[in-house]
Amino acid sequence: MSVSVQLENKTSEPVKASLQPLMDIVRQDLDSTNQIILDRMHSEVELIPTLARHLIAAGGKRLRPVLTLGSAKLCGYDGDRAQKLAACVEFIHTATLLHDDVVDESDLRRGNETANVLWGNQASVLVGDFLFSRSFQLMVEDGSLEVLRILSTASAVIAEGEVQQLMNVGDVNVTEENYLQVIASKTAALFAAACEVGAVVADRSPEEAAALRNYGNDLGIAFQLIDDALDYSAEQAALGKTIGDDFREGKVTLPILLAYQRGDADERAFWTRVIEAEQQDGDLDHAMTLLARHNALGDTFARARDYGNSAKKSLDIFPDSPVKAALIGAIDFAIERAY
Amino acid sequence: MSVSVQLENKTSEPVKASLQPLMDIVRQDLDSTNQIILDRMHSEVELIPTLARHLIAAGGKRLRPVLTLGSAKLCGYDGDRAQKLAACVEFIHTATLLHDDVVDESDLRRGNETANVLWGNQASVLVGDFLFSRSFQLMVEDGSLEVLRILSTASAVIAEGEVQQLMNVGDVNVTEENYLQVIASKTAALFAAACEVGAVVADRSPEEAAALRNYGNDLGIAFQLIDDALDYSAEQAALGKTIGDDFREGKVTLPILLAYQRGDADERAFWTRVIEAEQQDGDLDHAMTLLARHNALGDTFARARDYGNSAKKSLDIFPDSPVKAALIGAIDFAIERAY
Numbered sequence: 111m112s113v114s115v116q117l118e119n120k121t122s123e124p125v126k127a128s129l130q131p132l133m134d135i136v137r138q139d140l141d142s143t144n145q146i147i148l149d150r151m152h153s154e155v156e157l158i159p160t161l162a163r164h165l166i167a168a169g170g171k172r173l174r175p176v177l178t179l180g181s182a183k184l185c186g187y188d189g190d191r192a193q194k195l196a197a198c199v200e201f202i203h204t205a206t207l208l209h210d211d212v213v214d215e216s217d218l219r220r221g222n223e224t225a226n227v228l229w230g231n232q233a234s235v236l237v238g239d240f241l242f243s244r245s246f247q248l249m250v251e252d253g254s255l256e257v258l259r260i261l262s263t264a265s266a267v268i269a270e271g272e273v274q275q276l277m278n279v280g281d282v283n284v285t286e287e288n289y290l291q292v293i294a295s296k297t298a299a300l301f302a303a304a305c306e307v308g309a310v311v312a313d314r315s316p317e318e319a320a321a322l323r324n325y326g327n328d329l330g331i332a333f334q335l336i337d338d339a340l341d342y343s344a345e346q347a348a349l350g351k352t353i354g355d356d357f358r359e360g361k362v363t364l365p366i367l368l369a370y371q372r373g374d375a376d377e378r379a380f381w382t383r384v385i386e387a388e389q390q391d392g393d394l395d396h397a398m399t400l401l402a403r404h405n406a407l408g409d410t411f412a413r414a415r416d417y418g419n420s421a422k423k424s425l426d427i428f429p430d431s432p433v434k435a436a437l438i439g440a441i442d443f444a445i446e447r448a449y
Numbered sequence: 450m451s452v453s454v455q456l457e458n459k460t461s462e463p464v465k466a467s468l469q470p471l472m473d474i475v476r477q478d479l480d481s482t483n484q485i486i487l488d489r490m491h492s493e494v495e496l497i498p499t500l501a502r503h504l505i506a507a508g509g510k511r512l513r514p515v516l517t518l519g520s521a522k523l524c525g526y527d528g529d530r531a532q533k534l535a536a537c538v539e540f541i542h543t544a545t546l547l548h549d550d551v552v553d554e555s556d557l558r559r560g561n562e563t564a565n566v567l568w569g570n571q572a573s574v575l576v577g578d579f580l581f582s583r584s585f586q587l588m589v590e591d592g593s594l595e596v597l598r599i600l601s602t603a604s605a606v607i608a609e610g611e612v613q614q615l616m617n618v619g620d621v622n623v624t625e626e627n628y629l630q631v632i633a634s635k636t637a638a639l640f641a642a643a644c645e646v647g648a649v650v651a652d653r654s655p656e657e658a659a660a661l662r663n664y665g666n667d668l669g670i671a672f673q674l675i676d677d678a679l680d681y682s683a684e685q686a687a688l689g690k691t692i693g694d695d696f697r698e699g700k701v702t703l704p705i706l707l708a709y710q711r712g713d714a715d716e717r718a719f720w721t722r723v724i725e726a727e728q729q730d731g732d733l734d735h736a737m738t739l740l741a742r743h744n745a746l747g748d749t750f751a752r753a754r755d756y757g758n759s760a761k762k763s764l765d766i767f768p769d770s771p772v773k774a775a776l777i778g779a780i781d782f783a784i785e786r787a788y
Contacts (some may be wrong), residue, residue, distance in 0.1 A: 155613045164509035209574050233617055235548050240608035246601035269579035274494045276571055
């Protein structure tokens with residue numbers, strides 16, 4: 111319990127402050143992106159915009175499109191293509207969220223009932239398919255085969271990561287390597303692609319595109335590590351999510367991996383039972399106690415900071431500028447959510 | 450009951466004969482397409498090829514890729530791009546089948562248990578996403594923005610059709626216009642795109658591309674009309690499908706639309722109850738009796754023949770040739786399934 115107390119009361123202020131410079135820099139472009147999103151999620155089939163609006167228009171930070179816009183700005187791009195491509199990135203992200211709702215049977219996201227709960231599995235799948243297709247239509251309108259290559263590859267990798275995660279459920283012997291591969295695929299691939307697209311649209315060198323890709327990748331891994339830790343720590347209200355979702359689903363994330371590795375025979379028997387067999391009342395509390403005993407959350411945060419530092423280093427080839435500082439701020443934002 | 454007796458014993462021979470010339474003409478290309486499909490559905494994540502193979506390698510007629518290959522041949526195309534693009538078309542089709550399994554909760558497809566029953570909703574959704582993404586990766590490799598436009602648009606339209614169909618479930622007052630819009634979107638859009646791609650890859654005129662697109666569209670509508678009729682008529686063994694799936698799901702297809710329109714007050718009350726409220730033992734038998742009484746299946750077949758004739762007409766701008774005759778044979782195949 112100490113863990114959750116330790117982490118609360120610290121979510122709102124520093125979080126906003128660290129992301130604010132980037133949000134300010136891309137503000138106008140983001141307004142255009144939001145307008146494109148609203149315009150292009152339209153369909154004569156009413157349920158599509160209704161359901162899409164439930165996720166998209168509900169807000170959220172638009173972190174991925176903001177990274178596309180910020181990366182383009184870092185590369186000196188000043189046209190309007192990035193706005194449209196940022197919308198493509200958000201459509202892909204939203205499609206994966208909709209399909210995730212089917213996958214995770216999670217009850218709450220962003221504090222609302224999920225689309226799945228409100229409209230059913232079938233609608234979530236199909237509206238996700240629509241947004242995914244619409245994203246590719248927008249990319250075709252833009253006309254860059256390189257962007258199409260980057261985002262179609264990211265989409266395939268995301269699906270691979272999600273399937274691998276599904277195969278790992280209920281297996282307490284998942285390796286750290288396998289876990290890292292999953293989060294690199296399911297989460298970091300889209301962050302990496304979102305940032306790389308910013309360099310491509312600005313027609314910058316392969317080295318700069320690779321640097322932004324690496325920045326996005328490491329930021330994405332850090333982001334997911336924090337997410338996986340928060341599932342055992344923050345208040346539902348702060349997160350808009352039920353605590354212990356991963357635990358109840360038998361999803362083996364880094365905190366559990368670490369606690370399992372460091373646990374004695376009794377503790378390992380506990381983890382094996384709750385992950386591979388069945389759970390009882392009080393198991394989540396006991397799991398939190400074990401995570402605290404082995405500093406599993408603290409070490410997960412530390413790992414996230416390592417990836418954050420690596421993300422920062424990737425930006426070294428770019429000269430210092432307000433945009434660069436703002437992109438570094440986005441790393442801080444991803445990590446500070448934990449404190 | 451008379452309907453189902455009337456239709457059995459007639460499925461195999463004429464069906465094969467009418468499609469055989471087209472299969473023969475594209476045989477070599479189709480072998481290459483099949484190899485591309487097998488190669489490119491590979492992933493390090495084992496469940497992906499396992500599950501994809503369940504649908505893809507199980508065979509099926511490959512009707513859509515065959516149409517791409519045949520359309521390209523009709524346009525005099527002799528390169529190998531069509532083989533890869535035919536694989537893209539099949540990947541999109543397979544992705545929609547996987548997502549349909551989630552949608553329809555159908556128990557049988559092609560006589561096997563569905564992927565959904567074997568591996569669950571989540572795997573069906575995610576492997577569908579993978580194949581969909583992989584399809585776009587292949588199109589990017591091919592490098593034609595026009596092909597990307599055609600198939601991304603078709604994918605969006607398919608999703609719209611499926612969502613509209615979902616909204617129509619349980620509503621006995623669905624109009625014929627709405628029903629036709631649904632099948633044009635969910636089925637005919639991919640047939641149309643598959644054929645149009647054949648003209649695009651051969652770099653033919655917009656008129657020829659439009660002609661093949663119309664051919665595919667009308668063939669697709671005919672195909673779906675027959676499918677919807679067969680759900681009330683053929684033997685499960687012959688179809689690889691449970692009879693009455695649509696009925697049990699409350700899906701209002703043309704046969705029911707016609708029977709409802711032509712029914713008296715008692716009959717309409719029956720349809721309203723079984724579609725909008727609840728079903729009891731014996732309802733399917735009674736539904737079949739009402740369909741027979743109003744010749745609802747016969748008129749659905751007739752409608753399919755009309756679309757088939759329209760599909761044939763679209764090919765008028767092409768000079769007579771064995772390929773053209775074979776493409777006309779594919780229309781006959783789609784329709785003769787009913788007899």
